[in-house]
Amino acid sequence: xxxxxxxxxxxxxxxxxxxxxxxxxxxxxxxxxxxxxxxxxxxxxxxxxxxxxxxxxxxxxxxxxxxxxxxxxxxxxxxxxxxxxxxxxxxxxxxxxxxxxxxxxxxxxxxxxx
Amino acid sequence: xxxxxxxxxxxxxxxxxxxxxxxxxxxxxxxxxxxxxxxxxxxxxxxxxxxxxxxxxxxxxxxxxxxxxxxxxxxxxxxxxxxxxxxxxxxxxxxxxxxxxxxxxxxxxxxxxxxxxxxxxxxxxxxxxxxxxxxxxxxxxxxxxxxxxxxxxxxxxx
Numbered sequence: 228x229x230x231x232x233x234x235x236x237x238x239x240x241x242x243x244x245x246x247x248x249x250x251x252x253x254x255x256x257x258x259x260x261x262x263x264x265x266x267x268x269x270x271x272x273x274x275x276x277x278x279x280x281x282x283x284x285x286x287x288x289x290x291x292x293x294x295x296x297x298x299x300x301x302x303x304x305x306x307x308x309x310x311x312x313x314x315x316x317x318x319x320x321x322x323x324x325x326x327x328x329x330x331x332x333x334x335x336x337x338x339x340x341x
Numbered sequence: 342x343x344x345x346x347x348x349x350x351x352x353x354x355x356x357x358x359x360x361x362x363x364x365x366x367x368x369x370x371x372x373x374x375x376x377x378x379x380x381x382x383x384x385x386x387x388x389x390x391x392x393x394x395x396x397x398x399x400x401x402x403x404x405x406x407x408x409x410x411x412x413x414x415x416x417x418x419x420x421x422x423x424x425x426x427x428x429x430x431x432x433x434x435x436x437x438x439x440x441x442x443x444x445x446x447x448x449x450x451x452x453x454x455x456x457x458x459x460x461x462x463x464x465x466x467x468x469x470x471x472x473x474x475x476x477x478x479x480x481x482x483x484x485x486x487x488x489x490x491x492x493x494x495x496x497x498x499x
Contacts, residue, residue, distance in 0.1 A: 249402065249406075250406045250409070280398060282399070282403060282406060282469075283406070283469040283472060284406065287464075287465040287466050287468065288465075290464070309391070309392065310395035313396070317471070317472055317475045318453060320456070323463065
């Protein structure tokens with residue numbers, strides 16, 4: 228599983244380049260997220276646009292990533308596929324995270340640079 | 342280990358012919374996806390919606406992961422057998438493994454952990470059976486002759 232981190236206007240955008248976050252990749256995901264979280268940035272947006280499946284282990288790994296945030300940091304999610312969205316909704320984890328329809332929505336007006 | 346698919350006439354009265362398929366495989370990295378793909382390919386003729394396929398994929402992944410992690414304690418190669426049979430607008434699944442039994446001999450049915458708590462105390466696990474209970478029907482479990490038998494029904498047209 229590959230995760231890419233970029234900083235845009237002070238916001239940390241982490242993109243998951245994998246079709247699945249599941250039991251076989253959960254630990255790797257958690258470890259990479261820990262490194263990116265340590266880079267700083269108060270707002271971290273996890274771009275899940277390429278992820279079309281997540282299982283309960285993957286969900287647990289995203290919760291773990293939230294729990295390892297530093298003080299003042301927030302983790303938000305963007306671009307959930309229908310199955311990923313369903314897993315979040317059935318476990319009510321959609322009430323814990325701020326979820327954006329897409330990455331552009333996550334950045335909102337901030338992205339409109341003149 | 343490869344995935345073997347054969348059409349069988351099963352003697353179990355719960356599975357009236359025609360059976361859809363029977364798969365035996367040694368679990369390991371990637372087996373969840375391979376097996377899920379095979380099963381989903383085998384029910385295409387029932388015209389399931391994308392949403393239904395997604396639900397079925399979630400159930401299958403959680404059940405196989407449970408067997409791998411808990412029954413076989415993450416030791417690769419333990420054999421899992423899946424028999425899937427169409428019945429009206431549903432598919433009856435029967436999973437068999439020879440790993441450790443479920444604790445207490447029964448399916449865990451704990452409610453979703455409360456999320457109304459500090460972030461540091463949020464649960465990182467315990468979602469698997471909740472997802473299975475949410476998406477599958479008529480879930481039954483038995484332990485016989487050192488084997489685990491898990492049955493459930495998935496409705497294609499609800």
